[in-house]
Amino acid sequence: MRKVLITGGAGYKGVKIAKLLLEHDFHVTVLDNFMYGPDPLVHLLEFDKFEAVKADIRNNIEGIHAYDAIIHLAGISGYPACEANPHSAQLINVDATRNLVQALAKDQLLIYASTTSFYGKSGECCDESSQVEPVSMYGITKFQAEQIIMERENSIGLRFATVFGASPKMRMDLMINDFTYKACKEGMVVLFDSYAKRTFIHVDDAAECYLFALKNCDRMKGGLFNAGGDALNYSKLEIAEAIKKYLDFKIIDSDIKDRDVRHFIISFDKITGMGFTPKKSVEDGVEELLRLYKFYDPHSHFRVI
Numbered sequence: 001m002r003k004v005l006i007t008g009g010a011g012y013k014g015v016k017i018a019k020l021l022l023e024h025d026f027h028v029t030v031l032d033n034f035m036y037g038p039d040p041l042v043h044l045l046e047f048d049k050f051e052a053v054k055a056d057i058r059n060n061i062e063g064i065h066a067y068d069a070i071i072h073l074a075g076i077s078g079y080p081a082c083e084a085n086p087h088s089a090q091l092i093n094v095d096a097t098r099n100l101v102q103a104l105a106k107d108q109l110l111i112y113a114s115t116t117s118f119y120g121k122s123g124e125c126c127d128e129s130s131q132v133e134p135v136s137m138y139g140i141t142k143f144q145a146e147q148i149i150m151e152r153e154n155s156i157g158l159r160f161a162t163v164f165g166a167s168p169k170m171r172m173d174l175m176i177n178d179f180t181y182k183a184c185k186e187g188m189v190v191l192f193d194s195y196a197k198r199t200f201i202h203v204d205d206a207a208e209c210y211l212f213a214l215k216n217c218d219r220m221k222g223g224l225f226n227a228g229g230d231a232l233n234y235s236k237l238e239i240a241e242a243i244k245k246y247l248d249f250k251i252i253d254s255d256i257k258d259r260d261v262r263h264f265i266i267s268f269d270k271i272t273g274m275g276f277t278p279k280k281s282v283e284d285g286v287e288e289l290l291r292l293y294k295f296y297d298p299h300s301h302f303r304v305i
């Protein structure tokens, strides 16, 4: 499994995964349509085994057979982007995933960036066998794509917790990144459904999890795994309180309901049993983000390289 293609590899998670795999001596090719530009990849040029291709997975996957493994990240990511672009979400997240699956040879490993987002709002503890209840365009399209991917034997589905932390390509719609920004720049965080529980993972641990799946593919293929750690199940209020350890700001508990209703506790027993546990805490991420926001405003047009 030495030659790896990362679709959507110029994004928030992809850049971090690409760097980690290159540091472990994999050949890494990023395929991305550069929706957010190619700048976050520039620092990877120091690795001889790195290559990037500007292409759209909807219509340009011809060279796909050259790779031992494909990490499939390309898509419209997150609740706000999918609500704003439902047609693209269907075409890219679902239809392009189906085309990709049909184009692959049986011996090519496919690792899919799935999500815990579709576990719904029951507040109960969910494992991989729990009933899913997608409540948004994002959740619906990600679940459909996961089903397509898991129909083939040589696939691994990683249902990721919500990622946080600094990356060369930031995502500011992610809860911890967003709350920390608002606490630091606006002096207040407004909480909708402050009791609602979510689950989180640092972007470096998310990258480690893909590396873990590549290295343990013989044991993991055919399987779905919640990707995160039991210590990282937090309510929105608990996240705000964790940020409060580092700076003073106002927490406003609003009566308005969140349109992105999600409330669950996730069990990570399955992936923990395989030997994967995230190392970084919410506090590690908040500290890092506060250092980032001191000198860089991700809401501006510039990117960190």
Ligand SMILES: NC(=O)c1ccc[n+]([C@@H]2O[C@H](COP(=O)([O-])OP(=O)(O)OC[C@H]3O[C@@H](n4cnc5c(N)ncnc54)[C@H](O)[C@@H]3O)[C@@H](O)[C@H]2O)c1
Pocket: 007, 008, 009, 010, 011, 012, 013, 014, 031, 032, 033, 034, 035, 036, 055, 056, 057, 058, 072, 073, 074, 075, 076, 077, 078, 092, 113, 114, 115, 116, 142, 159, 160, 161, 162, 163, 164, 169, 171, 174
């Ligand atoms: N970040 C999270 O919290 C999280 C959690 C669970 C799952 N995921 C999944 O992980 C994947 C990556 O997430 P991210 O946070 O890095 O998102 P991102 O939006 O930062 O990255 C997505 C990348 O896909 C590329 N892309 C979009 N459409 C494309 C197309 N048609 N052809 C080629 N490239 C295309 C974009 O240019 C971008 O670089 C997504 O599939 C997302 O659903 C993310």
